Amino acid sequence: xMSKITPRNDNVMMGLFAVAVLTMPIxxxxxxxxxxxxxxxxxxxxxxxxxxxxxxxxxxxxxxxHAAFLGVGSYTAVWSFKLLSMNVLPAVVFAVLVAGAFxxxxxxxxxxxxxxxxxxxxxxxxxMSYNLAYSVLTPITNGETGLQLAKSDPRVVDALFVEAGxxxxxxxxxxxxxxxxxxxxxxAILLIxxxxxxxxxxxxxxxxxxxxxxxxxxxxxxxxxxxRPYALTAFxxxxxxxxxxxxxxxxxxxxxxxxxxxxxxxxxxxxxTILGGVGTLIGPVLGAGIIKYFENIFSAFNxxxxxxxxxxxxxxxxxVVVSVVGLxxxxxxxxxxxxxxxxxxxxxxxxxxxxxxxxxxxxTKKREKKSAASHQPQIAE
Amino acid sequence: MGxxxxxxxxxxxxxxxxxxxxxxDVEEGAVHAxxxxxxxxxxxxxxxxxxxxxxDTGSVMFDGTSLLGIAPHEINxxxxxxxxxxPEIFGDLSLIENVMIPTLxxxxxxxxxxxxxxxxxxxxxxxxAEHILEDVGLAEKRxxxxxxxxxxxxxxxxxAMCLVQEPKLLLLDEPTAxxxxxxxxxxxxxxKRIGERGITKIVIEHDMHVVFSLAxxxxxxxxxxxxxxxxPEDIKGDPRVQEAYLGGAHL
Numbered sequence: 001x002m003s004k005i006t007p008r009n010d011n012v013m014m015g016l017f018a019v020a021v022l023t024m025p026i027x028x029x030x031x032x033x034x035x036x037x038x039x040x041x042x043x044x045x046x047x048x049x050x051x052x053x054x055x056x057x058x059x060x061x062x063x064x065x066h067a068a069f070l071g072v073g074s075y076t077a078v079w080s081f082k083l084l085s086m087n088v089l090p091a092v093v094f095a096v097l098v099a100g101a102f103x104x105x106x107x108x109x110x111x112x113x114x115x116x117x118x119x120x121x122x123x124x125x126x127x128m129s130y131n132l133a134y135s136v137l138t139p140i141t142n143g144e145t146g147l148q149l150a151k152s153d154p155r156v157v158d159a160l161f162v163e164a165g166x167x168x169x170x171x172x173x174x175x176x177x178x179x180x181x182x183x184x185x186x187x188a189i190l191l192i193x194x195x196x197x198x199x200x201x202x203x204x205x206x207x208x209x210x211x212x213x214x215x216x217x218x219x220x221x222x223x224x225x226x227x228r229p230y231a232l233t234a235f236x237x238x239x240x241x242x243x244x245x246x247x248x249x250x251x252x253x254x255x256x257x258x259x260x261x262x263x264x265x266x267x268x269x270x271x272x273t274i275l276g277g278v279g280t281l282i283g284p285v286l287g288a289g290i291i292k293y294f295e296n297i298f299s300a301f302n303x304x305x306x307x308x309x310x311x312x313x314x315x316x317x318x319x320v321v322v323s324v325v326g327l328x329x330x331x332x333x334x335x336x337x338x339x340x341x342x343x344x345x346x347x348x349x350x351x352x353x354x355x356x357x358x359x360x361x362x363x364t365k366k367r368e369k370k371s372a373a374s375h376q377p378q379i380a381e
Numbered sequence: 382m383g384x385x386x387x388x389x390x391x392x393x394x395x396x397x398x399x400x401x402x403x404x405x406d407v408e409e410g411a412v413h414a415x416x417x418x419x420x421x422x423x424x425x426x427x428x429x430x431x432x433x434x435x436x437d438t439g440s441v442m443f444d445g446t447s448l449l450g451i452a453p454h455e456i457n458x459x460x461x462x463x464x465x466x467x468p469e470i471f472g473d474l475s476l477i478e479n480v481m482i483p484t485l486x487x488x489x490x491x492x493x494x495x496x497x498x499x500x501x502x503x504x505x506x507x508x509x510a511e512h513i514l515e516d517v518g519l520a521e522k523r524x525x526x527x528x529x530x531x532x533x534x535x536x537x538x539x540x541a542m543c544l545v546q547e548p549k550l551l552l553l554d555e556p557t558a559x560x561x562x563x564x565x566x567x568x569x570x571x572x573k574r575i576g577e578r579g580i581t582k583i584v585i586e587h588d589m590h591v592v593f594s595l596a597x598x599x600x601x602x603x604x605x606x607x608x609x610x611x612x613p614e615d616i617k618g619d620p621r622v623q624e625a626y627l628g629g630a631h632l
Contacts, residue, residue: 005501205485205503206496212482215471222431222469224457224546225486233494 010199017282018192025181033293036184037252041292043187044248047194049272049284051241054198056270057279058207059234060214064119064266065106065126069099069239071133071261073246075140078147078256085157086169088178088186088251092244099243100236107235111228114217126266133258146257171251183252190248191285194241199281201237210234271337275344277351286352294337301329384409384581385430385550390439392425399425400436401605407550407583412576414584414592417602418626423585424466426602427552430583431463432456444549458490462543463552468535470542472528476519479527479538480510483546510545517541517571533564537571544575553584557591569594593617601625 020027024042028034033042048070055061073095080091110121133141141147149168158169171178173186201207212220213227220227250256259265272291277283306322306329313321328336348355387405391398399422407413415423428434429441432453441448448456457463471479484506489495500506514520517537522530527538536556543551556572557565565588572595576582586592592599592613599616601609603625609616616622 007499007502201496203499203501204496205489205498205500206494208478208482208485208500209489211474211478212471212486215473216469219469219471219542220482220486221453222457222463223483223486223542224454224490226452226454226490230494 005203010203013281014192014196014199017195021188021192022185024188025184031293032297036180038292038296039184040187040248040252041296042289043184043191044245044252045269045272045288045292046191046285047187047248048242048245048269049276049288050191050194050198051238051245052269053238053273053278053280053284054201054210054241055234055238056273057284058202058210058214059231061111061114061231061235062119062270063110063122063235063238064263064270065122065124065129066238066242066269067261067263067265068106068126068129069103069242070246070249070265071129071256071258072102073099073243074250074256074260075133075147075246076243077247077250078149078254079140081149081155081171081250081254082153083156085155086171087157088171088173088247090157091171091251092190092247095243095247095250096240097243099246100240103236103239103242104232107232107239111231111235123263123266126261127263130258130261130263133261141256141258143258146255148255171254178251186251187248190244194244195281195285202281206230206233271341273351275341275351277353280351280353283351283353290352291337294333294340298329298333298336299331303330383407383411384444385583386440386442387426387429388440388442390426390429390436390441392422392429392434392436399605400429403439403602403605403607405600405607407581408598409581410579412572412582412584412595412597414586414596414599415602416586416589416592416599420604421602421625422605423602424554427463427554427583427585430456430552431461454490457546457548458487460549461552462546462548462550464536464539464543464554464556466554466558468532468539470527470535470539473526475524476514476527476530476538477507477510477523480513480541480545481506483542484509487546513541513545516544516575533560533567536560536568540571540575544578544580548580551580551582553582553586555585555587557586557588565591 021043024039025034028039033039048066052063052066055063076095076098077091080094084090106122106125110118110125113121134143151168155169173182176182176186178186209220209225209230212223212225213231217227246260249260268291272287273284274287275290276285276287303322303326306325307318310318310321310325326332344351348358350357383406385405385407387403390400390403392400403422403426405426415426417423425434429436430443430448432448432451432455435449443456443459443461446459448459448461471482474482481500481503485500485503511520511523514523517540519534519537519541522534527535530538540556553572557568560568569591572582576595584592584595596613599611599613600607601616601619601622608621608625609619611619
């Protein structure tokens with residue numbers, strides 16, 4: 001059973017979430033994932049997936065082009081670094097605004113259709129943006145090389161306050177460097193803020209309207225609601241989340257390439273959301289974390305590591321086991337992810353969150369049975 | 382002057398004339414039944430009232446304003462609610478949410494994005510929804526998912542969703558189609574009870590038992606034209622009606 005929805009319970013959940021995110025460096029240590037580069041990715045793609053879930057999970061529109069907004073966010077942030085300042089605040093703000101405007105445009109057109117046609121339209125727009133970034137828009141995107149910082153960049157705001165140093169300055173938040181743990185905590189705090197906003201949207205009348213649109217759009221229009229502006233608002237909000245995530249990618253590593261907009265990146269966020277649990281609050285964050293973990297940890301396993309893990313086995317057997325397991329790690333991590341994804345979709349359509357709920361229900365039932373059984377003799381007496 | 386006035390409405394689909402010079406005058410507070418054989422144009426007429434179809438010519442006036450050329454959600458905001466032939470409900474949401482949504486939708490309409498309030502704190506809206514669920518006899522099932530209801534209960538829920546908006550005009554498209562006799566009688570009782578609220582109702586129905594137990598006025602539609610109109614007693618004995626229904630055969 002889900003616990004009752006009250007502001008109090010939500011605050012408790014928020015608190016637990018914040019603590020869990022901020023203590024990641026501690027509890028991720030045993031599984032070898034507690035280095036800032038990876039934890040930043042957890043937070044950034046968590047934000048991306050939370051935003052995507054507002055559109056897909058709440059409103060029921062499956063966008064296959066959200067990576068376009070991620071890319072737009074990255075480019076905007078890098079341009080902000082080049083033209084204005086290495087401070088990340090304007091970069092993040094501009095990235096969110098530009099991604100919002102861009103998603104308004106694409107959403108306005110794509111939302112004229114629903115279902116698979118909507119998905120295809122968003123995919124088409126994203127691929128178009130990707131190809132434009134490689135060709136016509138090269139002056140803005142720097143094509144295949146990707147947009148990078150240069151020493152000769154104007155940085156007009158920075159130029160007013162500080163003397164130009166010898167090399168390219170690094171991104172900072174009012175002096176706090178955005179590499180390493182500084183960057184991680186910056187992303188982590190924005191993840192917590194993003195999670196809180198999505199929680200409030202889910203609990204609000206607006207969120208309820210979105211759920212109703214997902215459930216039965218036809219009924220909704222005969223119930224006095226103009227569904228298109230609502231769906232468009234959800235689209236823009238999720239586009240802004242994607243823009244924020246894109247800008248954070250640039251904050252932690254100040255360059256932007258067109259491959260960020262490719263359809264595989266759009267597909268990845270769909271996988272994250274489904275893996276964790278569509279329409280749940282925590283699911284998308286969970287899914288993002290797992291996929292990024294697999295991508296970075298499983299892909300790093302190689303034959304010598306496996307050989308040492310299975311060294312306790314007799315020689316002949318060890319070779320067989322290593323060659324079989326080897327298929328699933330290293331280059332083959334996609335295979336593991338694919339299998340995991342298949343298992344989830346077939347057996348747990350609600351994602352990992354549904355799995356956790358089932359385990360909890362099972363455990364409470366078992367406990368109740370046990371206590372009922374121990375009470376029985378007393379009643380008999 | 383009735384609350385809904387339909388004048389000279391024509392509607393064709395390709396070569397087929399679905400509605401031919403239809404006139405209708407629905408009085409405030411009445412239960413106006415529209416009956417007729419299959420393909421007579423009943424549903425087409427109803428679709429013209431809610432903005433799903435636009436008549437080729439003619440006018441539909443509701444409470445002094447034209448309903449033509451405005452979107453379904455605006456027609457609902459003006460005070461027209463509709464129960465569909467197959468219940469249109471929010472299947473994967475709970476009953477209480479199903480009945481809270483219409484109130485919220487009516488309040489926020491299209492242009493208020495209320496993203497900071499909390500639905501779980503909206504006690505007034507919840508109370509209202511619970512009252513309506515009690516009225517239609519679904520109060521104990523309020524936390525259930527709407528999909529798990531029986532067909533009869535789904536209709537009852539849809540009716541509650543319309544009633545909670547306090548509409549001026551309620552359109553019922555075959556409210557008892559596919560129901561057992563017992564469920565049909567329950568629905569008749571329910572509709573009679575809500576009749577006391579003074580909501581004007583237009584009922585499209587095949588089941589004569591339902592029509593004659595509810596209607597205060599009946600219009601008979603055949604091949605897109607109104608062939609008879611009047612009080613139930615008059616309609617019962619009208620030879621034209623018998624001809625339309627039975628193709629001229631004598632009983």
